[in-house]
Amino acid sequence: MTTNLRWNILLGVCALGLAAWYYSLNQTDENLQTLIKKADSPEYVGFKMQTTIFSPEGKKQYFAQADKVEYYTQDGHTDFSAPVVYLFDVPLDTQFNAKGDTNASSNKENTDNLANDGKNGQNWKLSAVQARLTKNNMLYLEGDVLAQSLDPLSRLQRITTSSALVNLKNQDISSDSQVTINGLNFYSNGLKMVGNLRNQTATLKEQVKTYYEINNK
Numbered sequence: 001m002t003t004n005l006r007w008n009i010l011l012g013v014c015a016l017g018l019a020a021w022y023y024s025l026n027q028t029d030e031n032l033q034t035l036i037k038k039a040d041s042p043e044y045v046g047f048k049m050q051t052t053i054f055s056p057e058g059k060k061q062y063f064a065q066a067d068k069v070e071y072y073t074q075d076g077h078t079d080f081s082a083p084v085v086y087l088f089d090v091p092l093d094t095q096f097n098a099k100g101d102t103n104a105s106s107n108k109e110n111t112d113n114l115a116n117d118g119k120n121g122q123n124w125k126l127s128a129v130q131a132r133l134t135k136n137n138m139l140y141l142e143g144d145v146l147a148q149s150l151d152p153l154s155r156l157q158r159i160t161t162s163s164a165l166v167n168l169k170n171q172d173i174s175s176d177s178q179v180t181i182n183g184l185n186f187y188s189n190g191l192k193m194v195g196n197l198r199n200q201t202a203t204l205k206e207q208v209k210t211y212y213e214i215n216n217k
Contacts (some may be wrong), residue, residue: 042070042079060088062168066131076135085126085139086150087171089198123150124197126166137168147173147197156200158182161193171197179204185213 049069053061068081129143140163147159147166159182164175172195179193181202188211190204 043073045070060086062087064133078133080131080133081129083126083128083131083141085131087124087126087168087197089123124148124171125150128164133168139166139168140164141166145175149197149200154184154200156181156183156195156197156202159193159195159202166197171199173197173202187211 046069048065048067050063050065052063055061063086064080064083066080066083070079072078125148126139126141126146127148128141128145131142132140134140142163145159145161145164147164149157159173159175159179161175161179162177164173164177166173174192174194176192179190181188181190181193181204188204188208190208191206193202193204195202
């Protein structure tokens with residue numbers, strides 16, 4: 001009985017040791033998995049980011065800021081949370097091979113200066129809940145999308161919708177969601193839209209309704 005008891009105790013200790021060893025191996029594997037970057041995870045993540053893109057001539061092409069930025073190297077796209085984008089009137093032939101300047105701090109003075117640049121040309125301010133920028137400079141805006149002109153004399157003043165696509169190279173804009181357009185003395189509603197912000201043009205499609213404001217003098 002004494003010998004059997006000793007063997008039982010010895011086997012129990014061995015079993016506990018093996019269980020502890022197996023548990024430690026699993027913990028090591030889990031820790032290693034957390035260190036290995038997944039294929040669908042961003043290459044880097046930034047908060048309160050600002051980016052200014054210049055043309056080769058040194059003119060501002062667009063400025064973007066967001067609460068959170070995630071860049072993915074797999075296809076070269078960038079995701080933005082709470083983005084605000086300022087577009088500047090740069091000729092098409094100067095927009096390629098642009099260079100950028102990025103910093104990770106929120107600078108209200110810099111943003112105010114960019115907004116004031118609207119006095120020097122037809123510029124626009126874009127905002128949304130989320131956005132995705134592809135490597136081809138196509139900007140997909142989602143949630144409470146607003147395109148607002150910084151020129152008080154622009155024929156086209158505001159565009160509001162739930163989703164929109166903006167080509168940052170030529171400022172083409174389109175939407176397959178319900179759209180409201182506000183201009184000088186009018187506003188229109190439609191289910192789809194195509195237009196160009198630089199040219200101050202927008203064409204609504206499907207169930208279009210337009211309302212004019214008449215000023216009685």
